[in-house]
Amino acid sequence: MFVLAASATFAQSRKALRINEVMVQNESSIVDDYGEHHGWVELFNSNFAPLEISSVFITNDPNNPKKYPVPLGDVNTKIAKRQHVVFFADGQPDKGTFHMNFVLEPGKDNWIGVYDADGTTLIDEVTIPASLVKDNSYARTVDGAGEWSVRDGGKAYITPSSANVIRDGNKKIEEFANRDENGFGMTIMAMCIVFSALLVLCLSFYAIGKIGATVSRLNKMNASGVDKKEVDKKSVTHDSGEEIAAIVMALHDHFNAHDTENTILTINKVKRAYSPWSSKIYGLRELPNRR
Amino acid sequence: MSFGDFLLKNLQQFWELTGFANAEVGNFVMLAVGLFFIWLAIKKNFEPMLLVPIGFGILIGNVPFNTEAGLEIGIYEQGSVLNILYNGVSAGWYPPLIFLGIGAMTDFSALIANPKLMLIGAAAQFGIFGAYMVALAIGFAPDQAGAIAIIGGADGPTAIFLSSKLAPNLMGAIAVSAYSYMALVPVIQPPLMRLFTTKKERLIRMKPARAVSQNEKIIFPIVGMLLTCFVVPSGLPLLGMLFFGNLLRECGVTNRLAKTASNALTDIVTILLGMTVGASTQASQFLTPQTIFIFFLGFMAFVIASSSGVLFVKLFNLVLPQSKKINPLIGNAGVSAVPMSARISNNLGLEYDPSNYLLMHAMGPNVAGVIGSAVAAGVLLGFLA
Numbered sequence: 001m002f003v004l005a006a007s008a009t010f011a012q013s014r015k016a017l018r019i020n021e022v023m024v025q026n027e028s029s030i031v032d033d034y035g036e037h038h039g040w041v042e043l044f045n046s047n048f049a050p051l052e053i054s055s056v057f058i059t060n061d062p063n064n065p066k067k068y069p070v071p072l073g074d075v076n077t078k079i080a081k082r083q084h085v086v087f088f089a090d091g092q093p094d095k096g097t098f099h100m101n102f103v104l105e106p107g108k109d110n111w112i113g114v115y116d117a118d119g120t121t122l123i124d125e126v127t128i129p130a131s132l133v134k135d136n137s138y139a140r141t142v143d144g145a146g147e148w149s150v151r152d153g154g155k156a157y158i159t160p161s162s163a164n165v166i167r168d169g170n171k172k173i174e175e176f177a178n179r180d181e182n183g184f185g186m187t188i189m190a191m192c193i194v195f196s197a198l199l200v201l202c203l204s205f206y207a208i209g210k211i212g213a214t215v216s217r218l219n220k221m222n223a224s225g226v227d228k229k230e231v232d233k234k235s236v237t238h239d240s241g242e243e244i245a246a247i248v249m250a251l252h253d254h255f256n257a258h259d260t261e262n263t264i265l266t267i268n269k270v271k272r273a274y275s276p277w278s279s280k281i282y283g284l285r286e287l288p289n290r291r
Numbered sequence: 292m293s294f295g296d297f298l299l300k301n302l303q304q305f306w307e308l309t310g311f312a313n314a315e316v317g318n319f320v321m322l323a324v325g326l327f328f329i330w331l332a333i334k335k336n337f338e339p340m341l342l343v344p345i346g347f348g349i350l351i352g353n354v355p356f357n358t359e360a361g362l363e364i365g366i367y368e369q370g371s372v373l374n375i376l377y378n379g380v381s382a383g384w385y386p387p388l389i390f391l392g393i394g395a396m397t398d399f400s401a402l403i404a405n406p407k408l409m410l411i412g413a414a415a416q417f418g419i420f421g422a423y424m425v426a427l428a429i430g431f432a433p434d435q436a437g438a439i440a441i442i443g444g445a446d447g448p449t450a451i452f453l454s455s456k457l458a459p460n461l462m463g464a465i466a467v468s469a470y471s472y473m474a475l476v477p478v479i480q481p482p483l484m485r486l487f488t489t490k491k492e493r494l495i496r497m498k499p500a501r502a503v504s505q506n507e508k509i510i511f512p513i514v515g516m517l518l519t520c521f522v523v524p525s526g527l528p529l530l531g532m533l534f535f536g537n538l539l540r541e542c543g544v545t546n547r548l549a550k551t552a553s554n555a556l557t558d559i560v561t562i563l564l565g566m567t568v569g570a571s572t573q574a575s576q577f578l579t580p581q582t583i584f585i586f587f588l589g590f591m592a593f594v595i596a597s598s599s600g601v602l603f604v605k606l607f608n609l610v611l612p613q614s615k616k617i618n619p620l621i622g623n624a625g626v627s628a629v630p631m632s633a634r635i636s637n638n639l640g641l642e643y644d645p646s647n648y649l650l651m652h653a654m655g656p657n658v659a660g661v662i663g664s665a666v667a668a669g670v671l672l673g674f675l676a
Contacts, residue, residue: 173675176433183424183436190420190670191413197522197666198413198659202406204514205507209403212507242499 014116017053019124020044020084021139021151021164022112024104028135029153030086030160032099038090039104041112042160045079046144052078056123057115058087060102066119068093068100082143086160106134139164308362313355317574325349325569331474338474338631341447344562345470348569366570377567380462383455385564386448387532392557393448393661394512394536395549397629401655403507404500407607408617408652412659414603415625416667418443418596422588429584434458437671439585442469443592444664445476445626449529451568453668456676463571464582468589470568473628479590480597480623480635487601488619492608493643495618497652505543512537519666525676526669533665593626600625600656617652624653627660 021042023029031037041058045051054077059067070077074097079085086098093101104110113125126148128138137151137158142165151158157166180186292300306312328346332339351373352366366373379385402408419440426436438458441450442465450469454462472479516534520527539549571577601622608616620640624632636653 170434173433176675180433181427183420183427183433186423186433186437186674187417187420190667190674191417193522193670194416194663194666195410195413197519198409198663200518200522201515201662202409204518205403205406205511208507208510208514209406209501212504216504 014051014053014056015123016045016047016051016144017056017114017123018044018046018140018144019112019114019126020143021137021159022104022110022126022128023135023137023158023160024110024128024132025106025134029137029158032088032090032095034095036090038088040160041087041089041100042084042139043079043087043114044084044140044144045082048081050078050080053085055117057117057119058100059113059115060089060104060110062111062113065113065115065122067102071097084143084161084163104128106132141165308357308360310355313357315355315574317578318353318355320578321349321353321572321574324572325353328471328569337477338470340561341470341565342474344565345467345569348566349467349572350569351566352570352573366567366573367576373567373570376563377571379560379563380451380466380567380571381455381459383452383528385560386452387528388560389448389557389564390529390532390665391536391552392560393629394533394538395540395553396557397537397540397658397661398654399511399537399658400503400508401500401651402658403503403511405652405655408621408655409659409662410607411600411603411617411622411625411656412627412661412663413625415596415600415622415627415656415660416444416663417599418445418592418594418626419664419667419671421595421599422592425591426584426588429588431584434675435461437675438462439465439588440592441465441664441668441671442472442585442589443596443626444660444667445469445473445593445596445628445632446661446664447473448564449627449664449668451564452529453671456672460576461581461585463568463573463577464585465589466568467572467577468586470565471586472589472593473631476593476626476628476631477635479593480632481639483594483597484601484620484623484635484639487598487605490643492605492619493640494647495616496644496647497616497618497649498614500651500655505541508541509538512541515662519662523666523669523673525672526665529665529668530662533661596626597623597632618647618649621649621653621656624655624657625660625663627657627664629657629661630654632660633657 019041022040024039026037026039029037030040043053043058045053054070054072054074056070057066057068058070059065061067076085077097088099089102089104090099091101091103092099104112107130109130110128111125112128114123115121116123126138129150132138132150135153135158137153137160138148139151139159140146141149143163149156157164159166176186310318325346325348328342328349331337332342332346356362356364358365358368362368363371364373365371366377368374379388420443421440422443423436423440426439427433431439434457438450438454438456438461441453444450447466447469451462451466454465458465512534515537516531519530523530536549536552539545539552601619603625604617604619604622608619611617618636618640621633621636624636626632633650633653633656637648637650640647640649
């Protein structure tokens, strides 16, 4: 189970990689480190933890899933949480990690796929329509999720290496500020949740208490071999700590025990100080207690 | 340059680095506050475990120095020792460790024996949201208002955790305010408890709690964690650690871990948390009009929380049979200042009836308050983060 869970977690982290935005024909958008314009593919880490993508494959050929392996040993292939990297489709992999060995072809449908390190597990794919004109990009409406749409660089921003939705504030907080000016809404919602959580806990422990009492009564019946009525009579009456204390005090008064000592006896436990870390006892597994 | 000039120049440079050359009025005000906290702790015995580290931290944080010299000594200077220790506060990992210790030292028996007392712990959270509304009215943004309002939960670690997420710039003031009012619980709560109760109500005797089995004590942290965190997953760091600590205590096979969590670990984190929270109150960051508002709102939150706990019990009593009435003096214990507010319930109860011990009954809402405030923090985090 552990192995299965571990492998599922690993797969899940790589599966968080998303193709986020693509430009096929780049004449006036971003330039690479050499000052040249090329088509590009933006990948997005939708995880809330860093994601190492070296050894992942990017391809434009479904029959050749291992076409461009993201090289090992480049610190920049570790994408920070919820961040992006751009790969240039210039067919010149010798220029560096972020230059792929294929180009995107204008006027045709361009399929792009990202495969995991095994070269068989498809992580994400997209087909860029042939109708995409130069300097337009094809992007997800929301980073890492949502539908794809064409962006022309006007009101629909083209955003290589940055978020497709530009956040200039916290929408949640703005909404609370605008729609719940005096805080009544928050108070009602939050108190309902707090009460519900504790009410559910309360009801659960009523139920658990009842079940516990029933089980305990059944155990008593089994142990003493008596029927339900007799157990009820015997048990409930002596459960209170106060009653037990009262009985003990009454007995104490009755026997008048230990009232007349004229000396003080002090029992002082003498113990050699030692660290449990060096004790052999704590280094060994204890045998289970038999009851 | 003569040798004399050389000496003079270096001594002058040294003088510019000293506290005397960089002192401002604000530093002295904060030093006085720090000394006052230490005095309260030592002479008045007001929460010394909290106020001594915080008070001394305030002294440490307000020794003036030349901030432009790049000495890497200030708590807000990256790479300084104090900054490294402060990471536990700013990144929010001290509070869950404190909650682990609280879980390991808390006996939830009173709550398990009488689960309806959990609702008192929920009612006291009105303090948080009452203060939230007042904070909005004063002009704080919703996220800041939420971070300030959590002071009403009377739970220092929760307040620090939430403010580190919602309003890191206000964290110092929020933390100091929360701990100050927790220390002042014996002053704030009794007048409110007297105000909202009649003499007859204060004399109500509650049935002794039933004995709780070991199995119930083991099931409680497991079920408690799963239920509360399924409702409010954003409370996971606090609630998860609280219930985990309690399982260590109750399961009976991890005594060493429970002992470490409730003693050594809690002590270490309390020292670091208190000291760094105190040191974070550098005059330049702390002495602002906002701080005064935060202290005012903190007071409001405590008053509303304590009052709503007491009033909720009175309301609850209307539907309870005569034999199961709850003494409203335990209502104040819904604020999670453990165990101070429960002790206050007990003391006030004894004042009116010397044989009416309310401590164990008050511990129920008191620990429910811890759970309730962590849930409330999770709710605020979920809505506003």
